[in-house]
Amino acid sequence: MSVEAFALPLATPLETAAGRIEEREGFLFAARGGTGEATPLPGWTESLAACERALRDADEKERWSAALAACEGAPAARHAVSQACLDARARAADRPLYRELGGERECERVPVNATVGxxxxxxxxxxxxxxxHAGFETVKVKVGARAVAADADRLDAVRSAYPRLELRADANAAWDEAEARAFLDATSGLDLAYVEQPVPGVDALARLTSVGPVAADESVVDAGVDACLDAGVAAVVLxxxxxxxxxxxxxxxFAALDAxxxxxxxxTVDAAYARSGAVHLAASLPDPAPAGLATGGRFARDLVPDATPVRNGYIAVPRGNGHAIGGSAGE
Structure with missing residues (x-):
C-alpha cells in the first residue's frame, strides 16, 4: 500500500463558503493493484490533515475491511480506500469498474449537464x-447571488429561447424559505427539472416540496439520504x-430509485481518478440522469490528462479494466 500527496492548480479559483480555493490538494491511495483518490473539500469532508491521518492508518492494515474501518468518519479517505479496493477487484476480474459496482448492462457513455454561473x-x-452548441441537453443555472426576481428573469429567458432544454437551477442554500417560495412560484411555469438545495436544512426543504420540485445536495451529506427521501424531494445529488x-x-x-x-x-471538483470513478458509478445505474461531472476543465493541470472528456453532452465510460485511466499508481 502507498499514499501519495498531490496538489493541482485550478484554472479559475473555486469560491466556497469556507473561502477561496486555488488548488485541489489530496492523495492517491494504492494497494494490490488498485488506486483510489481522496480530495477533501472544506465544508463537505474532513480536513486535509485528518484525511492524511486516516489514510496513513489504513496504509498499515493488511485487510481491506480493516483499511476501510480505519477511515470511518473521514469520508474522503474512505472514498480513496473503497475506490482502490473496487479497482483492484475489477482488474483482477478483468472487468470495468461499473461492472464491479454491480452494473448489469453495457454502458458506453453517460449524459452530463453543463453549469452556467x-x-x-x-x-x-x-x-x-x-x-x-457544444451538445449539452441539460443545463444547470446557478442562482442565489442576485435578487430572486432577477434570477427568475434569467430562467424565463433561457426557457423562452430553449423550450426543449432540460433546465435545472442551483441555489447552494442561498435563500431563506420566503425567498425560495418566491422563486419557485415565479418559475412554476418554466418546467424546471428541479431547484437544487434552495434553502439550508432538510426540514426547510420538506416544507418547500409542495411548492415546486426541489433537490437535496448539501442535505444529503448533512442529514442523510433517507431523511431527504422522507422530505419528499424530487432528486438527490450524490x-x-x-x-x-x-x-x-x-x-x-438505489434507495432513491426505490423511492x-x-x-x-x-x-466535489475532484481530480481525474475520482471523476472517473463517478462516471463508472453513473454507468452502473439504470438510465442515469445527466450527471454533474463536466468539471475536468476547472483544472489547469490534472493527475491524468483528458481522463473524462466531454463530447456532445456525454462522457465516454473509460474503456478497460478497473477505472481504466492512468494505470495503477505506483505501477
Whole structure:
C-alpha cells in the first residue's frame, strides 16, 4: 500500500463558503493493484490533515475491511480506500469498474449537464447558447447571488429561447424559505427539472416540496439520504467523495430509485481518478440522469490528462479494466 500527496492548480479559483480555493490538494491511495483518490473539500469532508491521518492508518492494515474501518468518519479517505479496493477487484476480474459496482448492462457513455454561473440575462443566455452548441441537453443555472426576481428573469429567458432544454437551477442554500417560495412560484411555469438545495436544512426543504420540485445536495451529506427521501424531494445529488465512497453513493442511489426519486451523480471538483470513478458509478445505474461531472476543465493541470472528456453532452465510460485511466499508481 502507498499514499501519495498531490496538489493541482485550478484554472479559475473555486469560491466556497469556507473561502477561496486555488488548488485541489489530496492523495492517491494504492494497494494490490488498485488506486483510489481522496480530495477533501472544506465544508463537505474532513480536513486535509485528518484525511492524511486516516489514510496513513489504513496504509498499515493488511485487510481491506480493516483499511476501510480505519477511515470511518473521514469520508474522503474512505472514498480513496473503497475506490482502490473496487479497482483492484475489477482488474483482477478483468472487468470495468461499473461492472464491479454491480452494473448489469453495457454502458458506453453517460449524459452530463453543463453549469452556467451567475450572470445577467444576456450573459446567461450567451453561456447557455455555448453549452447547447457544444451538445449539452441539460443545463444547470446557478442562482442565489442576485435578487430572486432577477434570477427568475434569467430562467424565463433561457426557457423562452430553449423550450426543449432540460433546465435545472442551483441555489447552494442561498435563500431563506420566503425567498425560495418566491422563486419557485415565479418559475412554476418554466418546467424546471428541479431547484437544487434552495434553502439550508432538510426540514426547510420538506416544507418547500409542495411548492415546486426541489433537490437535496448539501442535505444529503448533512442529514442523510433517507431523511431527504422522507422530505419528499424530487432528486438527490450524490457526491461520492462526501458520502464516503462509490459503494455508499450507489447504495444511496438505489434507495432513491426505490423511492421513485431521481439520483444525480456529481462531484466535489475532484481530480481525474475520482471523476472517473463517478462516471463508472453513473454507468452502473439504470438510465442515469445527466450527471454533474463536466468539471475536468476547472483544472489547469490534472493527475491524468483528458481522463473524462466531454463530447456532445456525454462522457465516454473509460474503456478497460478497473477505472481504466492512468494505470495503477505506483505501477
Amino acid at each position: 451567475d450572470a445577467d440575462v444576456e450573459g446567461t443566455l450567451s453561456a447557455v447558447e455555448t453549452a447547447v 457526491k461520492p467523495m462526501a458520502l464516503g465512497g462509490l459503494d455508499r453513493a450507489r447504495d444511496a442511489a 421513485g426519486v431521481t439520483p444525480v451523480v456529481s462531484n
